[in-house]
Amino acid sequence: MVAAIRAAPSAATRAVSLLRTVQYAHPPNCPCHSNPGHHHHARPQVDRYAQHTGRRGFASPVDLSQQKEYAFEMAASSIRFGPGVTQEVGMDFKNMGAKRVCVVTDSTVRHLTATKQVEEALSREGIEFTIFDKVRVEPKDSSIKEAIDFAKPYNPDAFLAVGGGSVIDTAKLMNLYTEYPEADFLDFVNAPLGNGRPIDKKLKPLVAIPTTAGTGSETTGTAIFDLVAKKAKTGIAHRNLKPTLGIIDPLNTKTMPSAVKASSGLDVLCHSLESWTAIPYNQRVPRPTNPILRPAYQGANPISDIFSLSALRSTVKYLPRAVKDPEDFEAQSEMLLAATLAGVGFGNAGVHLCHGMSYPISGQNPGYKHAGYEVAHSIIPHGVSVAVSAPAVFRFTGPSNPERHLAAAEAFGVDISNVKCEDAGAVLADAIAAFLTDLGDQPKGLKDLGFTSEHIDALVEGTIPQARVLMLAPGLQTELEKEREQLRALFEDSMAY
Amino acid sequence: MVAAIRAAPSAATRAVSLLRTVQYAHPPNCPCHSNPGHHHHARPQVDRYAQHTGRRGFASPVDLSQQKEYAFEMAASSIRFGPGVTQEVGMDFKNMGAKRVCVVTDSTVRHLTATKQVEEALSREGIEFTIFDKVRVEPKDSSIKEAIDFAKPYNPDAFLAVGGGSVIDTAKLMNLYTEYPEADFLDFVNAPLGNGRPIDKKLKPLVAIPTTAGTGSETTGTAIFDLVAKKAKTGIAHRNLKPTLGIIDPLNTKTMPSAVKASSGLDVLCHSLESWTAIPYNQRVPRPTNPILRPAYQGANPISDIFSLSALRSTVKYLPRAVKDPEDFEAQSEMLLAATLAGVGFGNAGVHLCHGMSYPISGQNPGYKHAGYEVAHSIIPHGVSVAVSAPAVFRFTGPSNPERHLAAAEAFGVDISNVKCEDAGAVLADAIAAFLTDLGDQPKGLKDLGFTSEHIDALVEGTIPQARVLMLAPGLQTELEKEREQLRALFEDSMAY
Structure with a gap:
């Protein structure tokens, strides 16, 4: 049987080869790239190991900001x-x-089985706890300050978040600011809106129990909120903010309405697609002067890649089933696991344009109310605001790394064997558009949300401050006027797909 | 271009499908298994979600030891x-x-660049440190106790391990026993040799800097040593033992001699193969009564799978290059990363027969001295002792999950498209044997190490106490006499490949 070994590579092996060609050790070898050093990204590609020469950097007076x-x-x-x-x-x-746990949730999840299970579990062990259930969905700085004000006098020795991303993010910040009681709220907020101070203390234990399959917040060091005074969605991101433990219980997502399953699943889709296509970590500038300054959103890397691609494949397979059949517990469970895997992926690589553009889209909502959301006010759910620009975004980023975009298209079931490299972005865009259409009840672009070309200026200006994610967008210019122009084109292309 | 979407699945998609068929949510669907409930493992397969009914287990008097x-x-x-x-x-x-760091290393690594870099880095920041360089390669309980006796009076507030698995494992136990100064050494040692006490305190920070690409110890909560009085290799395993941070610097493995690259790489190969083929986590008995009792070696699971398969593919690709060309820094770097990925895989799934059988193989060495190891005494390097039984082991475990064994064979480049399920184990065994032969300088079975059939009884008896890993071996009987018989057959089959 030895004769069979090392025969022509079969399906999986070829797939692995494909994955390898898109990694870092080799320049892109798409057939259309006859020059292996050719790279569409604005920043020139360098050899991964040429970095050796920089290793004396810490001891010598080399300017790391340029490395x-x-x-x-x-x-x-x-x-x-x-x-x-x-x-x-x-x-x-x-x-x-x-001995004294602050349970954090919102007024809806407060009454779900997950919270009852938590109360019983804590009581059974004789652990004292209090419940804060005033988390605002899509938190604002004011709602977070209210939560912090609740936590400080209670002085818990641990936190437990039960809910979606808003709950988990709020709990992270309650934990942060009770540990730094004298800090100004803006101290830790991402630059340039805040001061971007790194978290140099170990925080109290935080256990996160997600009740939606989307955010991945249970694994990440990121917390997102509206900074009202600046009219911007921003956040705080540092590894020390991440929960101690994520308890991923698929029984807790059974109660998600179908529309919530869809929009939170689209967040997973974009987490995986954006982190998979983000600029490589070794293209990021500057090299940090201290490891505590190395951002969690550091660009794609060999470990985040494994998570991102795996989550993408799961989402393509299971999200439609989870949305269409409320009894399909297997699909729901797999989506919850995919959300967590994507969380590890983007939590260590970052997201880029879909997320950067989503914040003004949801913040400047002209009055759209998404079907299936039983709320009094207009709402563009986070996952919807993220996915609506995805076809335009990946059409734009395609040239930066055609192989990665083709691999992503293949995850959607596209036969890429005869696709030309220059079409990689367009093919992925079409695959995403078809996926969204099949999923049902999704806006087919910004027009369906009520946006017109008159809104574009404000959308662009609302995106510019998202420097932390825009810096990971491949192909985006760093010069402000050029970036503005590119973002304008992206919003225009997002009007309809 | 939309027309191209959802066409016939191409290479990568089919590969993903293959991966999916071997996961947990579905019974094996190898064509030869017409009965989807058919499973070769001694323990019957149950539906993943039938477990729901057990969820009242913690509140009601159900006997969890049977669940x-x-x-x-x-x-x-x-x-x-x-x-x-x-x-x-x-x-x-x-x-x-x-402020006061205990640096742990061995007398060889003490003089390598890695240690010099560490000393400079600590001095530059004004951190007080002391160096313990008496770690024994292949530690014994006595050498570990000596290390603990060194650490206790120094009373460090953090540990830093620089070296291979022996160094990192020793540092973990120095950290453990300085935190539990009154504990008996056997308290935490794996049952049945020790008392298997869980680690319920948070230990001091431990940073691990591996200088070999093999052990993966920088990511795991496992420490292995010889318990001399019991003539057995055993260890201590608990999540709380794991390092805080693994610093994976490919410049530190450049000095590994080629023979060390080969044998440590074979350890990576077996970590990935064993964790990939270990029994699934939801087949393990008993269900723990407290999460702190859930073993790190818990069986294969959807997250460990991602790491194990990825590490296997990297090892197949890069180990031969790393061994044959000392200047191939890319291959060395990829092997170091693979070792870490495999560490995350087996650290959360476990290993089984190759590792269980390796301990008596190296412990009862009849006098073999591996080529390229410049030591005065006879030595079977850990990786060699692990890999020598691999063809026999995977021929034996093949029937437990033919799909997983075929996927592994495919990772070696075998064309599996026409392989019958019943040949899965044999095909993988042949692929491993060919890989070992091509690598060069490897014993072709136990005979080449000097073992004869007269040694088998002692080898079997030396394997029996490895309950912690044997429990994860698919197809191994739990009844002692039957297990003995199976192990005897495995050692016989390992005599020559």
Whole structure:
């Protein structure tokens, strides 16, 4: 049987080869790139190991702000997955010696089984707790300050978040600011809106129990909110903000309405697509002068890639099933796991244009109310605001790395064997558009949300401050006027797909 | 272009489909399994979600010792990768507020550049440190106790391990026993040799800098040593033992001799193959009564799978290059990353027969001295002792999950399109044997190490106590006499390949 070995590579091997060609050690080898050093990204590609010469950088007076990054760091919360695991959380707090837990949730999740399970689990172990259930969905700085004001006098020795991304993000910031009681709120907020101060203390234990399959916040060091005075969505991002443990219990997402399943699943889709296509970590500038300054959103790297591509494939396979059949528990479970995997992926690589553009889209909503959301006010759910620009975004980013875009298109089931490299972005864009259409109940562009060309200036200006994610967008110019022009074109192209 | 979408799946998509068929949500669907419930493992397969009914287990008096596991937990050290990152370690300790660091290494690594870099990095930040360089390669309980006795009076507030698996494992136990100064050494040692006490305190920060590409110890909560009185290789394994941060610097493995590259790479190969083929987590018995009792070696799960398969593919691709060309820095770097990825995989899934059988193989060495190891005494390097049984092991485990064995064979480049399921184990065995032969300088079975059939009884008896890994071996009987018989057959089959 030895004769069979090392025969022509079969399907999986060829797939692995494809994955390898899009990694860092080699320049792109798309057939259309006869020059292997050719790269569409604005910043020139350098050899991964040419960085050696920079290793004396820390001791010698080299200007690191001009040097490219040479390392990446992967950090993730511990993850426990299983149907029913919510019940273990009381033992977890007991095991870590916590005696006084601040439970964080919102007024809806407060009454769901997940919260009841949590209360029972804590009570069973005799752990004192209080519940803060005033988290605002899509938090503002004011709602977060209210939450912090609740936590400070209670002085908990651990936090437990039960809910979606808004809840988990709010709990992270309650934990942060009770540990830094004297800090100004803007101190830790991402630059340029805030001061971007790194978190140099170890925070209290935070356990996160997601009740939606989308945010991935249970594994990341990121918290997002509206900074009202600046009219911008921004956040705080640092590895030390990440939960100690994410308890991923698929029984907790059974109650998600179908529309919420769809929009949160689209967030997963974009997390995986954006982190997979973000600029490589070793193209990022500057090289940090201290490892604590290395951003979590550091660009694509060999470990985030594994998570992002795996999450993308799961989402393509399971999201339509999860949305269409409320009884399909397998699909729901796989989507919850995919959300977490995507969280590890983008949590260590970052997102870029879909997310950067989504904040003004949802913030400047002309009055759209998404079907299936039973709220009194107009709403563009986060996942919808992210996905609506995806066809335009990946058509734009395609030339930066055609192989990665083709690999993503292939994950959607596209036969890429005869696709030309220069069509990679367009093919992926079409695949995404078809996926969104098949999913149903999705706006077919910004027009369907009520935006017209008159809104574009404001949308562009609302995107510009998202420097933290825009810096990871391949092909985006750094010169402000050129960036503005590119963003304008992207919003125009997002009007209809 | 939309017409091209959802056409016949191409290479990568088919590969993904293959990966999916071997996952948990579905029973094996190898064409030869017309009965989807058919499973060769001694323990019957159950539906993943039938576990729901067990969710009242924690509140009601159900006997959990008879219930199958329903959850898995994934934990890994933070990982920083990059050529030259060793120099950042002083800042890391400063950032975490450490003032007094115990550096752990061995007498060889003590004089390598890695240690010099570490000393400079700590000095640059004004951090006080002492160096313990008496780690024994292949540590014994006595050498570990000596290390602990060194650490206790120094009373460090953090540890830094620089070296291979022996160094990192020793540092983990120095950290553990300085935190539990009154504990008996056997308290935490794996049952049945020790008392298997869980680690319920948070240990001091431990940063691990590997100088070999093999062990993966920088990411795991496992420490292995010889328990001399019991004549057995055993260890201590708990998530809380894992390093805080693994600093993965490919400049540190440049000095590895070619023979060390080969044998440590074979350890990576077996970590990935064993964790990929270990019994699924939801087949493990008993379900733990407290999450702190959930073993790190919990069986294969959807997250460990991603790491294990990725590490396997990298090893097949890069190990031969790394061994044959000392100047191939790319291959060396990729192997170091693969070792870490495999560490995350087996650290959260476990290993089984190759590792279980390797301990008596190296411990009962009849006098073999591996080529390229410049030592005075006889030595079977760990990786060699692990890989020598691999063809026999995977021929044996093949029937437990033919799809996984075929996927592994495909990772070796075998064309599996016409392989019958019943040949899956044999095909993988042949692929491994050919890989080992091509690598060069490897024993072609136990005979080449000097073992004869007269040694088999002792080898079997030396394997039996490895309950922690044997419990993860698919197809191995739990009844002692049957297990003995199977192990005897495995050692016989390992005599020559």
